Amino acid sequence: MKKRISTLQFEGTERQARQLGNIIEGCKKDKSMLMYVMQQAQLIYGYLPYEVQVMIAEGMDVPLEKVYGISTFYSQFTLSPKGKNNISVCLGTACYVKGSKQVLDKVCEVLGINPGECTSDRLFSIEECRCIGACGLAPVIMINDEVYGNLAPGDVEGIIDKYRNKN
Amino acid sequence: MKNINVKVNGIAVSVPEGSTALEAARAAGVEIPTLCFLKGINEIGACRICVVEASDARGLVASCVYPVKEGTEITTNSERLIKSRKTTLELILSDHNKECLTCIRSTNCELQKLCREYGVENQERFAGEMNKYDIDQSAAHMYRDNEKCILCRRCTAACEKMQSVSVIGANDRGFDTHIASPFELPLGSVACVSCGQCITVCPTGALSERDDTQKVIDAIIDPEKLVIVQTAPAVRVGLGEEFGYPLGTIVTGKLITALRRLGFDKVFDTNFSADLTIIEEAAELLGRYTKKENLPLITSCSPGWINFAEFYYPEFIPNISSCKSPQGMFGAVAKTYYAEKMGVDPKDIFVVSIMPCTAKKFEAERAGHSAVPGLPDVDAVLTVRELARMIKKSGILFNQLPDGEYDAPFGLGSGAGTIFGATGGVAEAALRTAVFNITGKNAEKLEFTEVRGTQGIKEATYDVAGNVIRVAVASGLSNARKLLDMVKSGEKEYDFIEIMACPGGCVNGGGQPIQPASVRNVTDIRTERAAGLYKDDLNLPVRLSHENPDIKRLYEEYFECPNSHKAHEILHTGFIERDKY
Numbered sequence: 001m002k003k004r005i006s007t008l009q010f011e012g013t014e015r016q017a018r019q020l021g022n023i024i025e026g027c028k029k030d031k032s033m034l035m036y037v038m039q040q041a042q043l044i045y046g047y048l049p050y051e052v053q054v055m056i057a058e059g060m061d062v063p064l065e066k067v068y069g070i071s072t073f074y075s076q077f078t079l080s081p082k083g084k085n086n087i088s089v090c091l092g093t094a095c096y097v098k099g100s101k102q103v104l105d106k107v108c109e110v111l112g113i114n115p116g117e118c119t120s121d122r123l124f125s126i127e128e129c130r131c132i133g134a135c136g137l138a139p140v141i142m143i144n145d146e147v148y149g150n151l152a153p154g155d156v157e158g159i160i161d162k163y164r165n166k167n
Numbered sequence: 168m169k170n171i172n173v174k175v176n177g178i179a180v181s182v183p184e185g186s187t188a189l190e191a192a193r194a195a196g197v198e199i200p201t202l203c204f205l206k207g208i209n210e211i212g213a214c215r216i217c218v219v220e221a222s223d224a225r226g227l228v229a230s231c232v233y234p235v236k237e238g239t240e241i242t243t244n245s246e247r248l249i250k251s252r253k254t255t256l257e258l259i260l261s262d263h264n265k266e267c268l269t270c271i272r273s274t275n276c277e278l279q280k281l282c283r284e285y286g287v288e289n290q291e292r293f294a295g296e297m298n299k300y301d302i303d304q305s306a307a308h309m310y311r312d313n314e315k316c317i318l319c320r321r322c323t324a325a326c327e328k329m330q331s332v333s334v335i336g337a338n339d340r341g342f343d344t345h346i347a348s349p350f351e352l353p354l355g356s357v358a359c360v361s362c363g364q365c366i367t368v369c370p371t372g373a374l375s376e377r378d379d380t381q382k383v384i385d386a387i388i389d390p391e392k393l394v395i396v397q398t399a400p401a402v403r404v405g406l407g408e409e410f411g412y413p414l415g416t417i418v419t420g421k422l423i424t425a426l427r428r429l430g431f432d433k434v435f436d437t438n439f440s441a442d443l444t445i446i447e448e449a450a451e452l453l454g455r456y457t458k459k460e461n462l463p464l465i466t467s468c469s470p471g472w473i474n475f476a477e478f479y480y481p482e483f484i485p486n487i488s489s490c491k492s493p494q495g496m497f498g499a500v501a502k503t504y505y506a507e508k509m510g511v512d513p514k515d516i517f518v519v520s521i522m523p524c525t526a527k528k529f530e531a532e533r534a535g536h537s538a539v540p541g542l543p544d545v546d547a548v549l550t551v552r553e554l555a556r557m558i559k560k561s562g563i564l565f566n567q568l569p570d571g572e573y574d575a576p577f578g579l580g581s582g583a584g585t586i587f588g589a590t591g592g593v594a595e596a597a598l599r600t601a602v603f604n605i606t607g608k609n610a611e612k613l614e615f616t617e618v619r620g621t622q623g624i625k626e627a628t629y630d631v632a633g634n635v636i637r638v639a640v641a642s643g644l645s646n647a648r649k650l651l652d653m654v655k656s657g658e659k660e661y662d663f664i665e666i667m668a669c670p671g672g673c674v675n676g677g678g679q680p681i682q683p684a685s686v687r688n689v690t691d692i693r694t695e696r697a698a699g700l701y702k703d704d705l706n707l708p709v710r711l712s713h714e715n716p717d718i719k720r721l722y723e724e725y726f727e728c729p730n731s732h733k734a735h736e737i738l739h740t741g742f743i744e745r746d747k748y
Contacts, residue, residue, distance in 0.1 A: 003339060005350055050350050053349070054748050063332075063333030063334070064349045065348060065349045066336065067349070068349035069336040072340070073337075073339070073340045
């Protein structure tokens with residue numbers, strides 16, 4: 001999968017920048033710490049947008065392309081912010097044969113974004129995942145920590161509305 | 168170092184300990200095909216074309232990175248290996264744009280050559296989904312067509328290791344892996360220095376210079392235009408390779424005749440403006456040296472270096488000579504002095520440069536390179552490769568051409584101008600003239616051999632009538648980075664630094680003919696080509712910039728003296744810090 005680059009405006013705070021700055025300060029002498037710094041940056045910001053990757057590249061004194069190459073190679077890194085509610089759609093074998101692709105398509109349609117993206121109000125993001133260990137309930141999706149099983153595309157809208165109304 | 172005994176296809180051979188199977192094979196007179204391997208630059212064993220059987224390994228091993236041991240027996244050409252290489256090629260072709268008929272690298276493509284040699288008849292054996300990419304044409308000097316990329320990483324290695332620029336790399340993974348810049352930004356909007364080294368190491372047609380030949384042909388056809396052309400020093404030693412001449416052959420005479428037959432109205436020599444650069448730069452050096460300000464003076468001839476400085480070392484901008492490069496000076500003089508002398512409106516003059524360089528395309532479009540307001544000094548820049556294509560297309564039999572002579576008044580270039588094309592050449596040329604400027608007479612020995620050669624960083628100290636001049640020369644931007652970091656930290660002090668963006672200088676420029684890895688891995692093309700230029704220098708009647716009669720006349724008739732007000736307006740420029748993100 002090609003990594004999707006978010007077009008949403010970067011909204012980092014001074015505090016976040018300070019936090020990342022401190023981590024870089026402690027690691028910059030050892031270039032092998034780059035991955036660790038990137039992981040910490042993702043914990044701080046939730047994703048690794050251009051502005052954050054530039055901070056890392058400058059701070060660690062490595063080319064920006066090196067940071068970007070790593071961020072697009074490993075699936076743990078994301079270039080798109082997570083929404084307040086993150087929807088993981090399982091595309092593992094059991095879910096897939098039970099029609100999870102259709103469920104995913106429906107989620108995308110309802111929210112108007114693609115997997116790996118976040119809505120502009122930052123309420124929802126979608127990610128694809130592989131098996132969350134609930135094959136008996138296939139097809140399943142997870143929203144934050146809650147699991148929804150035995151789904152049909154028709155169920156999707158109602159579930160999403162529930163979260164929309166919560167906020 | 169200890170030697171070890173190995174066998175390659177049954178041939179016994181003794182090689183230094185630590186040698187790879189590929190090196191052992193070469194020592195035994197056996198060639199193993201390679202694709203991703205570039206000696207010293209890209210040794211990653213990724214493409215699997217160079218696989219061999221080794222007695223001390225179970226599967227097939229990549230010979231370019233496999234170290235042989237005492238007693239290792241290597242087989243390089245068994246049926247099993249040939250089948251494996253063929254399958255690898257078929258897999259590469261499964262995601263490759265195979266428009267070989269019209270591809271710019273057709274007949275000079277390393278993938279095409281291997282497919283022919285290994286008899287790949289079925290190009291569609293692994294037909295299936297193929298990646299679709301837009302061609303990136305955003306940069307002033309080149310384009311990238313990822314549908315022809317085989318992901319060998321030679322370009323990214325050149326960008327990172329040779330040049331320490333690293334604006335391209337492998338993005339995404341698996342089938343989606345592709346070479347691009349961070350955040351998929353177009354090449355024209357990242358801190359690329361336009362050196363073109365990536366193009367010269369690319370085995371296929373994925374990377375190529377922006378083709379400006381039609382622009383030049385249109386100007387030649389236009390009856391209103393006086394089309395004049397200048398040829399850079401390193402062109403005369405590069406062009407011959409496109410027509411089968413051995414590395415290092417000087418083809419100045421044929422080059423001139425070919426340009427005349429292509430329809431250029433006047434054929435001039437950039438060596439002339441290289442001499443002009445030396446006069447201006449030597450005066451600048453002396454001025455700064457006397458006042459002890461803004462030292463070291465750093466050369467400004469290499470536009471790849473200028474881009475590098477503006478992006479990565481802006482703190483050195485005050486040190487850089489304000490001289491335009493020889494290309495820029497030529498264009499500026501052509502549209503001012505020459506236009507006046509010939510009674511031609513400068514807007515009817517179309518200046519073409521033949522350059523061993525891709526960054527010159529960028530330079531020609533820079534602000535500050537316009538001696539006549541509204542007109543660029545240089546209208547079009549062609550690399551040696553583009554010129555060779557024009558010559559071939561026009562049916563000119565290059566090898567049979569009689570030798571021609573450059574036109575006056577910019578046809579005379581000194582030996583000092585010629586050696587601009589090799590690393591250390593500008594420093595040597597400047598020293599020849601600086602000695603004269605300081606002592607009033609020429610140095611007894613004109614060769615300053617300490618600054619010659621292909622080492623990345625060279626140093627020398629000269630005592631000129633009690634004035635100690637400390638000189639450093641760097642070629643290849645990763646070497647420039649090392650040198651500048653030492654100057655920055657105070658570890659080293661110099662009065663004069665020459666920097667060329669490309670390793671070995673312009674002879675190895677990004678616009679020179681492409682030599683395949685099979686040549687680059689066994690021959691130092693920089694040394695061979697530079698040797699041609701140094702020989703040319705010895706054979707030229709004038710070897711000192713300040714003795715060039717065309718230059719003397721130019722100052723008498725127009726500029727009065729070096730660094731005069733008029734010279735500053737026309738021959739000098741300025742540089743600015745640019746944001747690298």
